[in-house]
Amino acid sequence: MKKWNVASVRAAKGVQKLGCCTAYDACFARLADAAGVPILLVGDSMGNNVLGYATTLPVTIEETLSATAAVARGAKDALVVADLPFGSYQCGDDRAVANAVRCLQAGADAVKLEGGEAFAPLIKRLTTAGIPVLAHVGMMPQSVNAYGGFRKQGKTSEAAAQVMRDARAVEAAGAFAVTLECIPSALAAEITAALKIVTIGVGAGPSCDAQWLVMHDLLGLNETPPPFAKKYAALAETVRGAFAAYVADVAAGRFPA
Numbered sequence: 001m002k003k004w005n006v007a008s009v010r011a012a013k014g015v016q017k018l019g020c021c022t023a024y025d026a027c028f029a030r031l032a033d034a035a036g037v038p039i040l041l042v043g044d045s046m047g048n049n050v051l052g053y054a055t056t057l058p059v060t061i062e063e064t065l066s067a068t069a070a071v072a073r074g075a076k077d078a079l080v081v082a083d084l085p086f087g088s089y090q091c092g093d094d095r096a097v098a099n100a101v102r103c104l105q106a107g108a109d110a111v112k113l114e115g116g117e118a119f120a121p122l123i124k125r126l127t128t129a130g131i132p133v134l135a136h137v138g139m140m141p142q143s144v145n146a147y148g149g150f151r152k153q154g155k156t157s158e159a160a161a162q163v164m165r166d167a168r169a170v171e172a173a174g175a176f177a178v179t180l181e182c183i184p185s186a187l188a189a190e191i192t193a194a195l196k197i198v199t200i201g202v203g204a205g206p207s208c209d210a211q212w213l214v215m216h217d218l219l220g221l222n223e224t225p226p227p228f229a230k231k232y233a234a235l236a237e238t239v240r241g242a243f244a245a246y247v248a249d250v251a252a253g254r255f256p257a
């Protein structure tokens with residue numbers, strides 16, 4: 001299989017729907033990559049799924065860099081995208097570019113950032129500097145405090161028009177793809193039809209060009225997944241069972257044999 005890059009992701013629009021997911025370490029990145037997942041996102045959802053935080057907000061650039069390097073070591077063909085964590089790009093454009101550069105130096109092929117029209121100048125600066133950007137509009141989890149909770153976005157006609165403006169702005173600024181999170185399915189379909197770049201939906205219905213699933217939801221490791229997620233395995237039960245069997249074997253003298 002050939003290594004995915006931003007050009008092949010762009011070329012997939014209208015040709016091939018892409019099932020993409022998150023990864024946070026080399027072991028799972030290797031497995032997902034071998035299974036043909038085209039884009040691996042080192043998501044800041046690592047905060048909830050791996051690091052034990054309640055939200056994505058405490059994730060640091062150092063944690064992101066370490067996980068990105070691990071995923072890049074595990075992935076061979078997948079495009080590896082580092083999710084810029086909260087505070088790493090809302091801190092002035094010079095520091096944002098420096099942090100994005102560190103992500104590419106750690107092994108990422110591109111960075112993702114949350115923000116629409118307001119972040120278009122930064123996206124332009126990053127892409128001009130040779131740093132591919134995957135944008136993220138609609139519900140932006142790093143803005144949870146501004147929303148007053150995790151809420152579906154784009155529900156009124158004004159809000160929908162703003163999400164459409166955001167999507168058009170990030171495309172015009174040079175993003176090679178855009179995440180549409182938790183917006184009405186009809187709005188996601190409209191944006192997907194209006195843009196030339198790939199839309200990657202998460203809780204945004206079936207019309208997007210591609211989908212994200214958080215790895216822990218996909219594998220059934222998260223026991224409280226969001227309602228839109230689909231579980232393709234039940235690893236929480238399997239893993240708990242394996243640990244319990246091991247403890248029981250040692251206690252009963254069955255291991256080591």
Ligand code: KIV
Nearest residue numbers: 022043044045202212
């Ligand atoms: O961090 C994350 O998991 C995300 C999702 C959109 C996949 O940003």
